[in-house]
Amino acid sequence: MDKRISSSEEAEVRKGPWTMEEDLILVNYISNHGEGVWNNIARSAGLKRTGKSCRLRWLNYLRPDVRRGNITQEEQQLIMELHERWGNRWSKIARQLPGRTDNEIKNFWRTRVQKKLKHGECLMMNNLMLMDDEASTSALQVNAAGDVNGGGQPVCNGDMVGGDLQHGDGMTSDDFSTESNDNFWSVEDFWLLN
DNA sequence: AAGGATGCCAACCGCTGCGGG
């Protein structure tokens, strides 16, 4: 390896949260030149980011068709079904949900669904342990392996409807605006700016 | 009101597959 090059390049590469300026540069560049080889985009646009990082930022945040905000009940249902069918194929699942990114779905699954499932599993385990020690372990294995199958899904769905969805339903448009607040800015602003 | 715990999300990292030279 050429240490000279790698060290100087490393010093150039920026990491961490994207600034508004960087976002603007990337959006402008892509709207002018279109998508292409990401490493070239990063270089040509004058961004001190890796192509990988640019791609991720574009796909997950800056794309004009990206939908942000709460996952709707229909989407949750669909995610459940697709996950049951395909497992952790997030990109595949995301393609069935227009405007949603694999990252978003993955995060959604990990933070909410999985925890609900875990909770459901705990409740289930408690019940089973009351019934029979041996049976509880085997039942748990089946549940864990089958993910949202069987016992998982009802618990999850019911819980979600009671918990997250009362958020989601009541907040849809409102939440969209607050979602992109703080140090982040609405993507629509970008496209308006452009 | 303050501090700690928890949840959520953006971004990074490492691996894999694919296409071109």
Next chain:
DNA sequence: GCCCGCAGCGGTTGGCATCCT
């Protein structure tokens, strides 16, 4: 057939926000 570079994917982490005690 092999090597290299790139894109895409899934897992993981860090930091901020919110909630709870």
